[in-house]
Amino acid sequence: MVLELVGAGNLAENFQSLATGGRIAVIGVGGTGPKAEINLGWLMGKRARIHGSTLRARPLEEKAIAMRLVEREVLPLFEQGRLSVPVAETFALDDVEQAYERFRAGGKLGKLVLLP
Numbered sequence: 001m002v003l004e005l006v007g008a009g010n011l012a013e014n015f016q017s018l019a020t021g022g023r024i025a026v027i028g029v030g031g032t033g034p035k036a037e038i039n040l041g042w043l044m045g046k047r048a049r050i051h052g053s054t055l056r057a058r059p060l061e062e063k064a065i066a067m068r069l070v071e072r073e074v075l076p077l078f079e080q081g082r083l084s085v086p087v088a089e090t091f092a093l094d095d096v097e098q099a100y101e102r103f104r105a106g107g108k109l110g111k112l113v114l115l116p
Contacts, residue, residue: 001022001024001025002014002018002022002023002024004026005027005028005031006028006030006032007029007030007031007032008032008033008034009032009036009107012039013109015046015048020046020048022046022048023048023049024048024051025052026050026051026053027054032106085111087112088112089108091112091114092114092115093115093116099114
């Protein structure tokens with residue numbers, strides 16, 4: 001499963017990373033925008049699914065339910081080592097400006113991490 005937080009600009013890389021039968025969940029589009037062209041051949045070849053969701057417009061009660069589900073269903077998978085967060089690059093805390101420039105440049109797969 002790929003959780004897309006940045007937007008349409010990552011779609012090609014998302015498909016490349018996706019396992020057969022995998023899913024792409026679009027939960028953010030602020031970085032590279034909401035519009036993309038989809039190669040349906042990739043979608044069919046991977047037997048993949050794409051769906052979108054947002055918490056922002058939901059009532060507080062739904063947000064609380066979603067957080068409890070993440071706590072119960074997702075966090076244990078990290079503890080078991082079955083899920084991981086890809087790290088694109090790490091930076092010393094003193095290099096925060098360089099890290100921000102890398103963030104603004106886009107084109108990365110994974111998180112940028114500041115180290116103390």
